[in-house]
Amino acid sequence: MTTTDGHINGHSVRKLNFGAGPAQLPYELLENVKDEFLNYHGAGANIMELSHRSSTFAKVIQDAEQDIREILSIPESYAVLFLQGGATAQFSAIPLHFLNLKPSQTADYLVTGYWSEKAAKEAEKFGKVNWVVPKGSKYQGVPAEASWKLSADPSYFYYCANETIHGIEVDDIPAIIPKDVPIVCDMSSNFLTRPFDITKFSVVFASAQKNFGISGVVLVIIRKDLVEKNTNKSIPLILEYKIQIDNGSMYNTPPTFAIYIASKMFAWIKQQGGLKAINEGADKKSSLVYQTIEQSNGFYVNFVEKKYRSRTNIPFRIVTNGVPDEKLETLFIKEAIQSNMIELKGHRAVGGIRVSLYNGISVKEATQLVNFMRTFQTNNS
Template sequence: MSSVYNFNAGPAALPKPALEAAQKELLNFNHTGMSVMELSHRSSDYDAVHQQAKQLLKKLLAIPDSHDILFVQGGASLQFAMLPYNLLSSDKVGQYVLTGSWSEKALKEGSLLGQTNVLASSKETNYTSIPDLSNAVFSDKDAYVHITSNNTIYGTQWNTFPDISQAPLVADMSSDILSRNLDVNKFGIIYAGAQKNLGPSGVTVVIAKKEIIESANTKHVPTMLRYSTFSENDSLYNTPPTFGIYLLGKVLEWVESIGGMDKLEQANEEKAKVIYETIDQSNGFYNGHAEPSSRSTMNITFTLPNEELSKRFLSLAKERGFVGLNGHRSIGGCRASIYNAVPLEACIALRDLMIEFQKAN
């Protein structure tokens, strides 16, 4: 099959222009006679790649000078531990807002390293919505408030972020970073695995306030688990994932070429609207998991009237060249992950398939 409609939840679709640019340079990067994968991470040729990726991130996300950009390995799952290692001292409490499986895992890791508390949760309704923090109780003992900005399994998303002054707001943005405009000033730390919107798996972007990094008491923290190790060494303390950072830069170039964040946010909203309208106009044949006020523009989760119909729909979708539409085992049904690189045409094709299948059944 020459091409497919890629709705994988991650690793996910990458922009074709970014892949083509990488393909063109794969064997001979910048007239070096070597692939970028073969360059020394201390070389001037790689340093240019490294710095450009940082500068494009800073430009596209309007990252202020108060924050540093780090390239870390280990995925968001390592950040579940790295965060409390750096911020959760013995006299502080890590506050967690539970909105799905990934926030539960973040809480579990934090609980291994210090005192934690569930500030708010929507678990009792099977994570169909984002909880209201208007009645949340904060204290001067709070080390941070951790949220997961988008929930891939349940298809929910923080449409607006809370204003928290009592402690740093920390967000796992692995599945919706770079998908919309963002006020980075609201956050003490943002972290995101690259494999949804930023690039290939293997790179984790951390955007952290410099004052948080500098004030962290990490005397007894292993070197590679300190944010300061990456900040002080420009993410070059050891060999970084050079090809992943290179391809991340290519993705950022693509975002800039299509008009930046305003255009990208508009495109993502349009894609999501195509599929959500199909669900809403199906008279219950397709049932969205997330409440409308908490719907994600990145992961659209829905079920059919019964499991037999779900299996038949997914089988037909596979025959037609749709990939990655199976819902997560915890909620079943279907999931369309429509990250930045998924084109509108793919969403229209899915809409047409959904309408066709409903009419036939």
């Protein structure tokens, strides 16, 4: 008999996946996808085999848009786009559209880690980028706002709400940014883990493969009036927001299966009780891990300033005699695998261990991990 968490006859056939993305999906969602795999709602085909112009797929994408609009209370003045090229394509699309929006022809980039750095460097190909905080930070927090160098009237202010590799989360728009500056935010790794007010943003984008699905689709929520202000006529077709808005994200063949999975995740989030419930779960899961780190007497160390600790990506080192102990970290990863927990290796840029706690990870599963961490410490210190 298969149970709701993937046990068959008492044995787990699923591993616990703490990867940074693509990431674990809720088990019941996978079961549902399996049920629909050969014959989607009587169509006699998988949804991925049907035309994106079919009425069957039209309903999938319409339901997805309706659900995400409901979850985030997105007004009609914003377009919701399901695009390809990942969040990385947005690193180019945003400056191409908006870098010259204001006479300053400059965009302010708050660089707090690997991903915002990548975005800033990409934008520099197209025009003037002002790095709000000096280059060369160790990415263990966000420098004090008083030290920031903002432009007088930037075309937009860009930041990454959650640095997936460095484990740094900025949970709201920095208060120092004037209200009339368009805000652009990469929410790839914390999107749909907390409620937020979309009307404070001009553009929010997020890859699906962390908190709401699989790779192949990036969600872009964008102010329609801002798109109309674009004057750049040299934007590649595939990156042009207006074309995708006018064509309901179907200017070319969209990633149908990825949109179908996103649609299921949106429905799943609603079933959980919406973002309020998801937010509480994210608090619980991350607190479990941070408490375990804090109570380890320096055995586990997370280097991020407390205020900016990410709830979705927690990098840490195992330390002996004051230095990271790579041997012990390798053993940790090996024994975790033996205990059915995978994808815990830290990103090569920071090393050590990284725990990702996206929406597909339950509080129970996070508890399993911290139990393992405690036992590992007892056995190795």
